[in-house]
Amino acid sequence: MATPVINIGFSLNLIDDLEAPLSDRISLIEKPIPNLKPGEVLVKMLSAPINPSDLVYLMGKYGLPPVDGAFVGFEGCGIVVAANAGLYGKWLSGKRVALSATPGKDGVWAQYAITKANYCLPVRKEISDEQASTIIVNPCTSVCLVERAIELGAKAIVINAAASQVGKGVIRYAKMQGVKTIATVRSQANVDVLKKLGADKVILTSTESFQSELKQASKKLKATVLLDAVADVDTPKTMSCMPSGSTGIVYGRLTETQDPIGGQFSVADVIFKNQKIEGFWLATYIGNAKPWQVLSLSKKVQKLFAEGIFQTDIYGQFSFADFPKALEHYAVHKSDGKVILTPHA
Structure with missing residues (x-):
């Protein structure tokens, strides 16, 4: 097909009003x-989800500084229609791919x-296109987090915000690896859901x-790793409820805090209980990994x-016209499932 010359999409508006x-x-x-x-490469987009990281980026709180006027959205699925990337680019041409946006560029x-x-x-x-659009950010994060917990010698993992797609992926994958899970959630409605998924213990916060x-x-379960998406x-x-020597892996910040950093930890527990805090960002992992490691993942x-x-819960698919309203729904009801943009609908 002829390479298109005009693109339509959602750009970022920089707004100082945090309540907007x-x-x-x-x-x-x-x-x-x-x-x-x-x-x-140039990709004709078929589907693109909203992730919590997208919401944080829209509010100007993400690790990457917002770029006014740039298209937004961190991951999706599409078909490669043009390439300037050597043999790999030629091989990708015409193929359906899952893709991540280049950090700091158009989404x-x-x-x-x-x-x-x-x-x-x-x-x-x-x-499917919808499921393919969601396979990078959340599922890859789930697998990497569980494998890091195993590296740290964990027999069990505590997961907060466990009804999220990452949390559900962690529960599924940890069960496959013989690692027990303790899930914490805010809503009673999610307790039975996560138990049926395989969580060994679900606790209401x-x-x-x-x-x-x-x-x-x-x-009881010897849980020594916290997977923290709340901060x-x-x-x-x-962490104060976990054994000495535990490690908290912070991979998100769902909290509504207006603090630009948004993280706290107990100095006493770090000193006297030998607890540790580390971070995980998939973009860093992929950027540092060898190509064979990324393909293997x-x-x-x-x-x-x-x-x-693995299966991503889908709330619905939306055209450009309906997407802003669906964005507002997802911001409040993330556990309902992913909102998917279908830009050519």
């Missing part, structure tokens, strides 16, 4: 498609996306007995999807 609706932070714009730089909530060729992973035919239950479960006061509160995750072990 998320839908006010994006605008549908039209702009020319630039020439591909060496190492880049993928658009009809077309430009990204680096090594941020594209060919997708198995058994996986809203109960008065939360900390005593977590302390007892952590001791702020949740990190020290949860992709094959592992896609196999889990193809076998039905």
